[in-house]
Amino acid sequence: MSKTTNFSPEQTSAHPPLLKRRQTRIILATIAVAVLLVAGVYLLGGQPTRLVNQALISGVLLGGVYALVSLGLTLIFGVLHIVNFAQGAMLTLSMYTVFMLSTQAGLNPYLAAVLTIPIMFAFGWAFQAGIMNRVMGDTSHERPLLVTLGLSLLIINGLLMAFGGRPAAVESPLAGSISLFGTLVDRPRLIACLGALVVGALLTLVLRKTPLGLAIRAVAANDTGAALVGVNVKRIYAMTFGLGAVCVAVAGGLMAPFTSLIPTAGEQFTTLAFVIVVLGGLGSIPGALVGGLIVGLVQTVGSLYLPGGGSLLLVFVLFLLVLFLRPQGLFGAKQ
Amino acid sequence: MVKILIFAIMAVGWNIMSGYGGMFSFGHAAFFGIGAYSVAYLLSAHGLNPWFGMLFGAMLAAIVGTVFAFLCLRYKLEGSYFALATFAFAQMFFLLTENLEFLNRTEGINIPILQDDSWLMMQFHPTSYNYYWIGLFLLVAAVAVSIWFVHSRPGRFTTAIRDDEVAAESLGIAVLRHRLITVALSCAITAIAGGFYTQYYMFVGPNQGFGMQVSVDAIVPAVIGGVGTIWGPLIGAVVVGGLSETIADLVRNPPAGLEFLQGLSGLDVAIYAILLIIIVVFLPKGIYGTIRERLRK
Numbered sequence: 056m057s058k059t060t061n062f063s064p065e066q067t068s069a070h071p072p073l074l075k076r077r078q079t080r081i082i083l084a085t086i087a088v089a090v091l092l093v094a095g096v097y098l099l100g101g102q103p104t105r106l107v108n109q110a111l112i113s114g115v116l117l118g119g120v121y122a123l124v125s126l127g128l129t130l131i132f133g134v135l136h137i138v139n140f141a142q143g144a145m146l147t148l149s150m151y152t153v154f155m156l157s158t159q160a161g162l163n164p165y166l167a168a169v170l171t172i173p174i175m176f177a178f179g180w181a182f183q184a185g186i187m188n189r190v191m192g193d194t195s196h197e198r199p200l201l202v203t204l205g206l207s208l209l210i211i212n213g214l215l216m217a218f219g220g221r222p223a224a225v226e227s228p229l230a231g232s233i234s235l236f237g238t239l240v241d242r243p244r245l246i247a248c249l250g251a252l253v254v255g256a257l258l259t260l261v262l263r264k265t266p267l268g269l270a271i272r273a274v275a276a277n278d279t280g281a282a283l284v285g286v287n288v289k290r291i292y293a294m295t296f297g298l299g300a301v302c303v304a305v306a307g308g309l310m311a312p313f314t315s316l317i318p319t320a321g322e323q324f325t326t327l328a329f330v331i332v333v334l335g336g337l338g339s340i341p342g343a344l345v346g347g348l349i350v351g352l353v354q355t356v357g358s359l360y361l362p363g364g365g366s367l368l369l370v371f372v373l374f375l376l377v378l379f380l381r382p383q384g385l386f387g388a389k390q
Numbered sequence: 391m392v393k394i395l396i397f398a399i400m401a402v403g404w405n406i407m408s409g410y411g412g413m414f415s416f417g418h419a420a421f422f423g424i425g426a427y428s429v430a431y432l433l434s435a436h437g438l439n440p441w442f443g444m445l446f447g448a449m450l451a452a453i454v455g456t457v458f459a460f461l462c463l464r465y466k467l468e469g470s471y472f473a474l475a476t477f478a479f480a481q482m483f484f485l486l487t488e489n490l491e492f493l494n495r496t497e498g499i500n501i502p503i504l505q506d507d508s509w510l511m512m513q514f515h516p517t518s519y520n521y522y523w524i525g526l527f528l529l530v531a532a533v534a535v536s537i538w539f540v541h542s543r544p545g546r547f548t549t550a551i552r553d554d555e556v557a558a559e560s561l562g563i564a565v566l567r568h569r570l571i572t573v574a575l576s577c578a579i580t581a582i583a584g585g586f587y588t589q590y591y592m593f594v595g596p597n598q599g600f601g602m603q604v605s606v607d608a609i610v611p612a613v614i615g616g617v618g619t620i621w622g623p624l625i626g627a628v629v630v631g632g633l634s635e636t637i638a639d640l641v642r643n644p645p646a647g648l649e650f651l652q653g654l655s656g657l658d659v660a661i662y663a664i665l666l667i668i669i670v671v672f673l674p675k676g677i678y679g680t681i682r683e684r685l686r687k
Contacts, residue, residue, distance in 0.1 A: 215656030
């Protein structure tokens with residue numbers, strides 16, 4: 056591995072492309088390792104099979120939710136090359152929007168989630184166009200990072216002022232659980248997990264098949280080049296941030312029914328989303344999906360052996376190992 | 391007031407690594423927490439004098455920070471990746487303390503309370519001015535160290551490396567070694583702030599020591615005052631600390647016409663978040679950095 060000078064302008068073309076087809080080997084290797092580990096847990100783990108079943112299913116569902124949050128982060132990083140520290144706070148913001156729409160206006164929470172999408176898009180677009188575009192462009196990555204940090208603090212504390220710290224809840228009309236392979240599956244979580252796949256697929260479609268997607272990919276690959284052929288780069292930045300916000304809007308809408316709503320509810324997801332996108336490769340969509348699954352599984356299967364926060368610790372150890380050994384992530388482009 | 395001093399010491403420490411060294415750390419909570427927990431654990435479990443505890447914490451933080459920075463630099467983590475790695479590092483310490491029995495898990499450690507004031511044990515009545523004097527002394531020492539460092543040979547080498555690594559290396563500067571010296575110094579100062587925190591509040595828990603908010607508290611004053619300047623972090627700490635105390639007063643006893651502010655939590659951080667965004671967008675060199683630049687013209 057050579058140097059990872061990701062941020063020097065002359066190397067932008069080497070940035071992980073948003074979508075890459077030649078990833079079969081990595082996918083197969085990942086699956087093989089995962090299957091081996093799972094088999095190991097089943098055969099040598101010394102835990103009842105039923106418990107392992109339950110851990111696997113919850114891990115996959117949890118991973119789906121994580122992937123949903125990470126999609127927006129990876130998109131924003133892939134195109135704007137900035138780390139959005141406000142991702143978790145934006146998630147909380149959209150959950151509170153769903154909460155307001157469903158309790159005040161009496162809407163079905165899933166309908167409220169759909170209405171949250173344009174709201175969050177406008178929010179993300181305005182934030183990027185109004186504030187972030189002023190700090191883009193120079194070589195320092197610190198200013199955008201600090202602005203998103205400020206936004207994160209502002210959203211969390213604004214929500215704290217508006218709603219107080221007492222937990223709120225959104226009632227789902229589809230609450231309850233179904234039985235799958237002899238384990239109990241919470242229905243809203245299943246919906247959220249399927250939602251992650253749908254959003255991932257839609258995002259892929261938008262990026263591959265639409266003119267907007269073409270422009271976004273062009274900016275991601277080389278913003279100077281894109282500007283030269285007539286792409287309005289700042290507009291694309293704003294659109295991308297808006298799309299990233301849409302991802303958390305969907306995530307927030309789907310997660311609100313099974314989340315205890317406090318202003319800091321999204322915080323832990325910022326951290327985990329970083330882990331996931333670095334694991335999968337900053338800027339890679341399949342990477343975010345696979346990374347989400349891995350982290351979800353590590354957390355639930357790990358908690359069979361390490362109670363409390365111990366399994367989360369495992370996740371961070373994994374994160375640092377990936378950063379050191381393969382900083383471009385599983386699906387990132389080799390520098 | 392003492393809180394402002396703690397903020398300031400932390401910001402001075404952060405500024406050495408991130409301002410002068412150009413290595414943006416998002417995880418200074420790790421070193422603050424090491425300092426805070428060293429004092430708390432060694433005092434409560436082994437009865438070690440807190441002054442020595444502080445010294446020990448500073449050394450431990452310097453060693454841990456150096457090893458971590460060595461790994462990061464060895465594997466060429468730069469820019470956002472470096473910031474994320476430091477962030478994860480602090481989170482790991484947070485989770486670790488929450489799961490370690492000897493650090494009392496999530497409950498944190500209380501310092502045994504003495505009957506009388508004691509300079510030897512650095513413990514006084516909570517309203518005592520002595521805390522203020524100790525904090526001031528530590529801050530003056532930290533600033534003196536950072537002034538000395540910036541004007542020393544290793545300090546000049548460090549800023550040269552920050553400005554252009556390749557050029558510095560081609561002039562024969564040992565890049566890795568100077569970066570590690572910078573990190574060690576920065577971590578030690580931050581750990582001292584942590585140790586003093588424990589002595590002042592007589593308590594430290596995972597959130598107070600290693601919480602993400604702590605890392606933010608180290609960054610924000612330095613950024614508002616001016617990254618990479620000696621006096622910037624101090625000015626920033628005064629602004630942030632003064633602001634949060636003023637607002638705390640305001641929320642406690644709101645003036646006529648603003649009664650709705652009564653007991654509102656979150657207002658102080660929301661305001662300094664806005665301040666942070668405005669400063670970063672319009673005054674990227676911070677308050678002090680901008681003023682200095684104007685005066686020079």
